[in-house]
Amino acid sequence: MTDALESSSDERNLEESNNRILQFIEDVTTNAGQVQERVLKAILSGNAGVEYLLRHGLNGSTDRETFKKLIPVVTYEDVKPDINRVANGEPSSIICSTPISEFFTSSGTSKGENKLIPTTEEELERKSLYSSLLMPVINQFVPDLHKGKTMYFLFVREEAKTPGGLLARPVLTSLQKRSYFKKRTYTNPYTDCTSPRETILCTDSFQSMYSQMLCGLWYGDQVLRVGTMFASAFIRAIHFLEKHWRLLCHDIRTGTLNPRITDPSVREAVARIVKPNPDLAEFIEKECNKESWKGIIPRIWRNTKYIDVVVTGAMSQYIPTLNYFGNDLPLVSTSYVSSECCFAINLNPLSKPTEVAYTIIPTMAYFEFLPVSREIGVPEPNPVEVLDLVDVKLGQEYEVVVTTYAGLYRYRVGDILRVAGFKNNTPQFNFVCRKNVALSIDADKTDEVELHNAVKNASNILLPFDASLIEYTSHANTSTIPGHYVLYWEITQSSENPIPRYIFEDCCFAVEESLNSVYRECRVSDKSIGPLEIRIVENGTFDKMMDYAIASGSSISQYKPPRCVTRAPIVELLDSRVMSNYFSPKPPEWAPGHKHWNTN
Numbered sequence: 001m002t003d004a005l006e007s008s009s010d011e012r013n014l015e016e017s018n019n020r021i022l023q024f025i026e027d028v029t030t031n032a033g034q035v036q037e038r039v040l041k042a043i044l045s046g047n048a049g050v051e052y053l054l055r056h057g058l059n060g061s062t063d064r065e066t067f068k069k070l071i072p073v074v075t076y077e078d079v080k081p082d083i084n085r086v087a088n089g090e091p092s093s094i095i096c097s098t099p100i101s102e103f104f105t106s107s108g109t110s111k112g113e114n115k116l117i118p119t120t121e122e123e124l125e126r127k128s129l130y131s132s133l134l135m136p137v138i139n140q141f142v143p144d145l146h147k148g149k150t151m152y153f154l155f156v157r158e159e160a161k162t163p164g165g166l167l168a169r170p171v172l173t174s175l176q177k178r179s180y181f182k183k184r185t186y187t188n189p190y191t192d193c194t195s196p197r198e199t200i201l202c203t204d205s206f207q208s209m210y211s212q213m214l215c216g217l218w219y220g221d222q223v224l225r226v227g228t229m230f231a232s233a234f235i236r237a238i239h240f241l242e243k244h245w246r247l248l249c250h251d252i253r254t255g256t257l258n259p260r261i262t263d264p265s266v267r268e269a270v271a272r273i274v275k276p277n278p279d280l281a282e283f284i285e286k287e288c289n290k291e292s293w294k295g296i297i298p299r300i301w302r303n304t305k306y307i308d309v310v311v312t313g314a315m316s317q318y319i320p321t322l323n324y325f326g327n328d329l330p331l332v333s334t335s336y337v338s339s340e341c342c343f344a345i346n347l348n349p350l351s352k353p354t355e356v357a358y359t360i361i362p363t364m365a366y367f368e369f370l371p372v373s374r375e376i377g378v379p380e381p382n383p384v385e386v387l388d389l390v391d392v393k394l395g396q397e398y399e400v401v402v403t404t405y406a407g408l409y410r411y412r413v414g415d416i417l418r419v420a421g422f423k424n425n426t427p428q429f430n431f432v433c434r435k436n437v438a439l440s441i442d443a444d445k446t447d448e449v450e451l452h453n454a455v456k457n458a459s460n461i462l463l464p465f466d467a468s469l470i471e472y473t474s475h476a477n478t479s480t481i482p483g484h485y486v487l488y489w490e491i492t493q494s495s496e497n498p499i500p501r502y503i504f505e506d507c508c509f510a511v512e513e514s515l516n517s518v519y520r521e522c523r524v525s526d527k528s529i530g531p532l533e534i535r536i537v538e539n540g541t542f543d544k545m546m547d548y549a550i551a552s553g554s555s556i557s558q559y560k561p562p563r564c565v566t567r568a569p570i571v572e573l574l575d576s577r578v579m580s581n582y583f584s585p586k587p588p589e590w591a592p593g594h595k596h597w598n599t600n
């Protein structure tokens with residue numbers, strides 16, 4: 001009786017708390033303009049004395065016009081010297097009046113280099129507030145998730161210290177560690193995860209993945225949603241299961257833990273959960289042993305309602321694989337965040353992956369938008385007008401610029417967004433691509449989206465051969481004269497249905513045909529670009545590439561396979577695993593008449 005009463009009052013509390021959060025979202029999206037003005041004032045008055053703002057002559061002004069007139073729009077490279085001074089031990093007040101508590105090492109998608117992003121204790125609280133917005137939104141579409149568990153794979157990285165002694169670590173590592181050490185007065189009913197903290201905090205990626213997978217399997221039917229931050233890590237988890245299910249089932253059958261798991265705290269945590277369960281082991285074994293792994297996720301985790309993974313931007317290439325393993329379970333991209341700032345949430349979580357639009361949360365930072373044109377031949381407007389959040393136009397694309405509470409002022413994040421609609425007075429954005437992720441040999445510039453579409457078109461040619469593209473990346477190879485685009489493809493193919501050489505050559509040609517007119521002009525008229533090449537790499541190559549990135553400091557959770565590689569060791573790694581290569585047999589179609597933009 002008391003239990004029943006307690007649980008009905010828990011349910012009521014949860015409903016009230018969810019309603020409060022939804023009301024908060026209504027309020028801030030309705031009053032976006034005023035909220036943004038308040039945010040900017042708060043940032044500028046709080047940081048009135050910082051060296052960076054004084055150097056630009058702001059002298060304590062907090063109004064938007066003066067700020068926009070005096071403070072330049074910058075990239076990471078522009079602010080790197082100031083950030084490095086703080087990292088080397090000079091006072092935080094160079095950039096921020098509140099002490100910088102640590103740096104987030106951003107995965108820096110574009111050049112494979114880590115950036116140091118400053119943060120403060122207060123900013124971390126803001127990130128927690130942002131996280132608390134997600135589940136009440138999802139609960140409107142998928143109720144009762146608090147009645148079961150979440151199998152959400154999380155990984156942490158070893159931490160580094162800057163010369164000045166501040167921690168430098170990925171944002172997710174920081175959040176995981178903080179929540180572990182924080183004294184809890186309240187347990188969020190939506191964060192009942194299958195992975196015990198010790199398995200997440202273990203920095204050995206095999207031990208962490210193995211033990212998280214083992215616990216996830218053990219909880220079986222209690223699991224109501226599965227996921228990781230980005231889709232690539234989730235696919236990695238499923239491949240891990242493909243490789244190790246026999247060992248995992250042995251552990252479930254016997255209630256033991258594989259001796260390769262040597263971390264004592266992980267062993268202890270898993271022992272608290274996993275007890276002998278021969279029936280479950282047999283069930284999992286039966287499913288994994290079947291020839292087809294189609295729908296393996298809902299076959300094993302039978303109560304799973306959706307897969308919680310970001311599948312927008314560079315992650316969209318994983319949608320077919322996730323649909324295969326998930327048997328079309330909804331793929332839910334909940335959030336758009338980065339080390340710099342939490343930007344936006346998806347208020348319509350069950351929308352199709354291709355239609356996902358993220359609604360900016362106006363309290364998170366001061367947001368501005370730099371109009372961009374990815375259309376070939378159209379020059380960037382000059383002088384460029386940087387728009388406020390409430391002034392962006394439907395259908396337009398912008399690069400997002402943020403001013404944070406933690407020392408970044410008018411900072412170009414490098415993401416291109418398109419306005420897809422509005423929630424009250426707040427724009428909702430499709431994630432388009434990372435800026436500057438481009439292949440370029442001559443005057444041509446191929447961005448991530450264009451490349452992705454071209455590769456998608458071309459890879460359809462493989463379908464009649466029961467083959468499909470699993471992963472790809474690209475490289476602008478300038479070691480040949482003229483230079484040419486090289487695509488590395490990892491594919492699945494059936495031994496019964498071998499793919500003739502000319503089919504791969506057709507794929508090369510189809511990619512070229514899909515690329516922009518400047519590319520085709522360079523190929524045909526200027527002959528400044530050579531025939532496009534596809535190199536087929538051994539299966540597992542992209543896993544190796546991820547291993548390499550992780551060994552060089554990337555976090556598994558934040559890893560995004562680069563669509564374009566430039567660093568020599570990665571190109572060498574890919575080249576060492578090439579099984580065959582093919583060139584485009586003829587130049588693509590190009591008709592004179594559309595001259596690309598010329599700055600001379």
Ligand code: AMP
Pocket residue numbers: 105106107108109171310311312313314333335336337338339340413415431434558
């Ligand atoms: P990091 O700072 O390493 O966490 O990387 C942040 C970057 O990841 C962002 O600037 C985006 O380029 C990308 N990203 C984050 N969330 C999403 C999303 N929902 N869809 C597409 N890309 C995203």
